[in-house]
Amino acid sequence: MFTWLHKLGSPPLLYRVAGRSTPWFKWTAFLLLALGLVGGLILAPPDYQQGDGFRIIYVHVPSAILSLAVFVLMAVAGAIGLIWRLRMAHAVAVAAAPLGAAFTFITLITGSLWGKPMWGTYWAWGPRLTSELVLLFLYFGYIAVINAFPNQRSGDRAGAIFAIIAAVDIPIIHYSVYWWTSLHQGASLSFTNSSISPAMLWPLLVMIVAFTLYFCWLLSIRLRTEILRRERRASWVRTLTITGAKNAKLA
Amino acid sequence: MFIELLRRELLIAWRRPGESGVPVIFFLVTVMLFPLGLSRSPELLRPMAPGIIWVVAFLAGMLGMQGLFRADYEDGTLEQLLLTPRPLTLVVLAKASGHWLVTGLPVVVGAGLVAGMLYVPSSGIVVMMLGLLLGTPILTLLATLVAALTLTLRQAAVLAPVLILPLAVPVLIFGAHSASSSTPGEINTQAFSALGAMLILAVSLLPPAAALALRISHEN
Numbered sequence: 331m332f333t334w335l336h337k338l339g340s341p342p343l344l345y346r347v348a349g350r351s352t353p354w355f356k357w358t359a360f361l362l363l364a365l366g367l368v369g370g371l372i373l374a375p376p377d378y379q380q381g382d383g384f385r386i387i388y389v390h391v392p393s394a395i396l397s398l399a400v401f402v403l404m405a406v407a408g409a410i411g412l413i414w415r416l417r418m419a420h421a422v423a424v425a426a427a428p429l430g431a432a433f434t435f436i437t438l439i440t441g442s443l444w445g446k447p448m449w450g451t452y453w454a455w456g457p458r459l460t461s462e463l464v465l466l467f468l469y470f471g472y473i474a475v476i477n478a479f480p481n482q483r484s485g486d487r488a489g490a491i492f493a494i495i496a497a498v499d500i501p502i503i504h505y506s507v508y509w510w511t512s513l514h515q516g517a518s519l520s521f522t523n524s525s526i527s528p529a530m531l532w533p534l535l536v537m538i539v540a541f542t543l544y545f546c547w548l549l550s551i552r553l554r555t556e557i558l559r560r561e562r563r564a565s566w567v568r569t570l571t572i573t574g575a576k577n578a579k580l581a
Numbered sequence: 582m583f584i585e586l587l588r589r590e591l592l593i594a595w596r597r598p599g600e601s602g603v604p605v606i607f608f609l610v611t612v613m614l615f616p617l618g619l620s621r622s623p624e625l626l627r628p629m630a631p632g633i634i635w636v637v638a639f640l641a642g643m644l645g646m647q648g649l650f651r652a653d654y655e656d657g658t659l660e661q662l663l664l665t666p667r668p669l670t671l672v673v674l675a676k677a678s679g680h681w682l683v684t685g686l687p688v689v690v691g692a693g694l695v696a697g698m699l700y701v702p703s704s705g706i707v708v709m710m711l712g713l714l715l716g717t718p719i720l721t722l723l724a725t726l727v728a729a730l731t732l733t734l735r736q737a738a739v740l741a742p743v744l745i746l747p748l749a750v751p752v753l754i755f756g757a758h759s760a761s762s763s764t765p766g767e768i769n770t771q772a773f774s775a776l777g778a779m780l781i782l783a784v785s786l787l788p789p790a791a792a793l794a795l796r797i798s799h800e801n
Contacts, residue, residue: 412793467747474743478734484801488730491794492744495726498786499748502779506751509771510758 339416342566345557348550355547362540369533377530383447388533390440392541393433394458397465398500400430400545404472405497408490420486421560423493424476425552429545431469437462457508464503468496482560582667583675590679593652600648605687608641612695623700630699631709631760634692635753638713639720643742645684646724649676650732650795663799669792677725677788685717708768709760715776716756722787723748729794733801751779 338344370388377384404423411419441459442452453459475492479485561567594601615633616626653659662672692713696706727744731737759772 464747464750467743471744471747474740475730478731478736478740479801481801484797487797488794491726491790491797492730495787495790496748498782499751502751502782503747506754506775509775510754 336414336416339414339418341418341557341561341564344418344421345554348553348557352547352550352554355543355550359540359543359547362536362543366533366536366540369536370530374530374533375527380448383444384530386440386444388537390437390444391534392538393436393440394462395538396541396545397430397434397437397462399542400426400433401465401468401493401497401500404430405490405493408493412487412490412494417483417486417560418557420490421556422549422553423490424486425556426549427469427473427476429548429552431466431473433541433545434462434466434469438466455511457504457511460507460511461500461504464507465500468500472496582665583671586672586675587679587682590676591682594679594683601645601683602687604641604645604684605691607644608637608688608691609695611637611640612699616699627700628761630696630701631757633699634696634709635713635716635757635760638688638692638717639746639749639753641688642684642717642720642724643745645680646728646741646745647738649680649725649728651728654732659795659799663796669795670788673725673729673788673791673795674784677721677791680725681718681721685721689713689717705760712756712759712773712776715773715780716752716759719752719776719780719783720745720749722783722791723752726787726791726794729791729798732795732798752776755779 338347366388371385374385376382404426407419407423407426410416411423438459441462445454446452472489472493476485476489479488558567558570612633615629619625619629650659653662663669665672689710693706693710696709697703701709723745724741727741728737730744731741734740755772755775759769759776762769762772
């Protein structure tokens with residue numbers, strides 16, 4: 331059952347698999363991004379209340395979904411790395427962390443840009459904003475931990491523990507912040523629950539898939555760099571640098 | 582084993598009052614700064630008191646955490662503890678309990694004292710101390726995990742608060758509001774239930790994680 335996992339645990343194989351999948355992720359991501367942007371920015375009708383301002387959701391919502399999903403991915407990869415002692419699982423988590431932090435940052439920025447005309451303020455202590463901000467700090471904490479250890483292996487495993495505990499904590503943080511805001515504010519500053527019209531919905535779904543593929547593309551590039559950095563003393567990396575990256579990609 | 586370790590912790594703390602007393606003194610001094618910096622009017626201080634006390638209790642917790650494993654690590658005791666056949670989780674739990682009794686409990690008691698100075702009515706003081714009694718052990722357990730993770734690092738003193746504070750956000754929220762949202766007649770049971778649930782979760786989840794973190798740090 332876990333044989334495929336163990337096979338992918340081999341650095342040269344994972345390097346090649348990531349290299350081969352890179353163009354696929356890249357082109358499907360760009361195609362769907364183009365489709366989603368045309369659908370979201372041109373084809374979808376303006377909102378009856380927010381006008382064209384609502385169109386920021388085509389960037390905001392996919393980033394928000396990924397900001398959470400990437401942290402879960404890091405925790406799962408960290409757990410796999412701790413339990414089955416797969417070094418490459420840690421490499422995936424380490425490669426994903428700055429991307430997740432970037433998505434969190436984009437979510438906060440687009441959210442506050444949308445908030446200025448809609449709510450009249452860049453920042454409100456709403457439940458989602460606050461949990462997203464805490465999530466950004468958790469990403470920073472994870473990146474700080476893995477970089478603090480001089481020894482790669484210890485840094486990986488310490489980061490994995492932090493990611494797992496933080497992933498358990500995220501729902502608690504979210505619930506507590508919700509409870510806190512419902513305590514203080516009468517009206518919640520969230521989207522109304524009215525269902526979104528199909529003309530607006532399909533570009534959003536396309537954009538979510540496109541962002542995920544875009545993440546996979548960046549992740550496979552970063553993962554390859556991370557593998558090379560970790561395995562810089564391994565013989566296969568040396569032959570790779572001697573024979574040239576282009577030939578090795580096909581090998 | 583648990584009792585013996587706990588006794589040892591308390592004995593060490595008792596013989597080094599200059600070290601173990603620092604967090605509670607820090608707590609009292611820092612709370613004192615708020616009336617000086619803000620205002621001395623009871624109308625302003627009373628609603629802010631729970632928030633001030635909880636935030637400063639958090640910071641006091643950060644202050645003492647470096648001492649959790651550091652001395653044992655430096656004189657080699659930790660290595661002996663890692664080699665014992667008993668579960669390391671138990672060792673960690675004993676050290677965390679000792680640490681809470683030495684640094685957490687005095688802060689809870691001190692909070693009762695300064696709450697009165699911030700014009701909190703006496704019924705409110707009891708509620709706040711109950712909240713702190715549930716909340717500070719969670720903070721100590723989080724500090725135990727992070728202290729174990731950062732044990733061998735040079736930049737531990739800077740890194741540790743950055744790791745703990747976002748994790749501890751729910752404790753602060755439920756803790757501070759367990760006091761501020763309770764009126765003399767009615768206690769906000771929701772917040773207390775949440776604090777209790779988080780304490781149970783922390784007791785069951787964090788000591789094993791901290792034990793693993795200790796092993797990782799030791800291999801580093």
